[in-house]
Amino acid sequence: MDVQELYAAKLMSAEAAAQLVPSDSHVAMGMAVAEPPALLAALANRIETGSLTGMRLWYFHSMAHAAKTVLKRENIGRVRPHCMFLSSVERSLIKADPSVCEDLIDFVPTAFSASPQLLREEVALDTCVTMVSPMGKHGYFTFGTANDYTSVAARAAKRLIVEVNPLMPRVFGESPLHVSEVDGIVENRTPLLEVGEHPPAAEDELIADIVAGMIEDGACLQMGIGNLPAEVCKRLTGRKDLGIHTELLTPAFASLIQCGAVNNRRKATFPGRSVFTFAMGDELFYQWLDDNQAVYSLPVDVVNDPRHIAKNDNVVSVNATLQVDLSGACNSEHMMGHQYSGSGGQLDFVRGANASKDGISIIACRSTAKDGAVSRIVPKLEGPVTTPRNDVHWIVTEHGAANLRGKSLRERADAMIALAHPKFRDELARSI
Known part of the structure; x- marks a missing residue:
């Protein structure tokens, strides 16, 4: 099939894509700038309405999109974070409600280099969700800012759902992602999360x-x-x-x-x-x-x-x-x-x-x-x-x-x- 036809066949709304994720499943999330905001918001809506339960979320270094959706305080307990590197998101949750959040956020000690093997061999990943750059003329996306463990989790999971953002840079390297490998495509143009410098002490x-x-x-x-x-x-x-x-x-x-x-x-x-x-x-x-x-x-x-x-x-x-x-x-x-x-x-x-x-x-x-x-x-x-x-x-x-x-x-x-x-x-x- 022509790659454009294949893309069109897999294109869906974030709400429809979120319906592909079953309850009681392990889900890997793209880290940092690659958090997919539309997909995370749709998943959070399912969690909050009770149609998605028992989700265990695996990730490094969460940022604002996750904090506003799947990792907001009301959802801790409904979703079980399996965090391999705490950021200000988890620290703020624990500081605000230590008696509850410290028990409900599972920290998983692991070296960054070992996380691909962990997600590939030790976790029965059902779904991977991440942001990617737009598809090229030959049918390839790139993982943009986040190759890390995401490119491995994308292939290890039973299903892969990507959020295509035209502002995500196309980055050369290993693990280009072909449209045939993807189960669901969501389009969402949104500014990328930015990290600035602070004046040095x-x-x-x-x-x-x-x-x-x-x-x-x-x-x-x-x-x-x-x-x-x-x-x-x-x-x-x-x-x-x-x-x-x-x-x-x-x-x-x-x-x-x-x-x-x-x-x-x-x-x-x-x-x-x-x-x-x-x-x-x-x-x-x-x-x-x-x-x-x-x-x-x-x-x-x-x-x-x-x-x-x-x-x-x-x-x-x-x-x-x-x-x-x-x-x-x-x-x-x-x-x-x-x-x-x-x-x-x-x-x-x-x-x-x-x-x-x-x-x-x-x-x-x-x-x-x-x-x-x-x-x-x-x-x-x-x-x-x-x-x-x-x-x-x-x-x-x-x-x-x-x-x-x-x-x-x-x-x-x-x-x-x-x-x-x-x-x-x-x-x-x-x-x-």
Whole structure:
């Protein structure tokens, strides 16, 4: 059948598409910018009217569309979230109603790189719903900003329903999606969710200076989310022959590509192209991403595989943490007795950078929290270990940088105390 005829045969309203989802089923949702608002609203309507019950929703990093529909407070309990990375959406729900929501939101600990296998082999996925870019003349959509686990879940689920948004960029890479693979198509033009930058704190400026000073020409970069990576990138515009192999692609990375600091010419994998698995930014960034052969999107079990990361030389991995103990172990996901986020891909890239020839892994954080009242450098972690001390390489705060590789526990403690805020150093020294 002609691809246009096939498209037309599968085109339906969001309400009709939502009717395809049975009760008591496992549903995977496109993450972050790829949340499909019309489909989620239609599913929420079924949940609220009682015609869809027992739905278990699997996802990473929810945002505003889910918060207004399937994850709004009235629906927690009617739908069972299986969240692999908490965002402000879940944190707000738990903060507002901890006695109920903390029990009803199921946090599923898993590395980002392991999520495709989890959804493919351990979860009996009935349906996957996600936003995609428009279909091309040969019948292919792309997953746009979210290849990650979504491209795998789309094939693992019994049925796939896509929401076509003409504003979703068409992105080159693996896992193009043919119209023959889709069970239902919904059309909905809506602005993409945007994530902006915030003014950096003075500590972030100091940390960014230190981190940028550790990055040389020819480095292959991965950076996490937040103000710090953006500040580091601003300091790299004069570098040459940088490469990008990253979990998250952001406007800060786009600026490095546009100014010529990034050309990917020294990379062993996908030379000439910046590799990523999901993207978030603003409208101009999404326009730049569209039909841009300088970037290449792959599933997260490829992008975040330490063995694949390490094929490139000079990998520099920069990630943030919430708390570091005196041995160097990092808790990057748990705070004040509660799950705050998730392990994400931090350990994947720490290990990938460590295995890379001349690679370095950097974990960075401000030395204090709560306006200086609490030290992030602690004798013992209050939550789970996201990055074990065995894997930690460099730790950076506004007070300096410490290479922990090859150091004894006593040497590590001395180095970590030197990175702590001066007002906490004596107390930390007494704890040894």
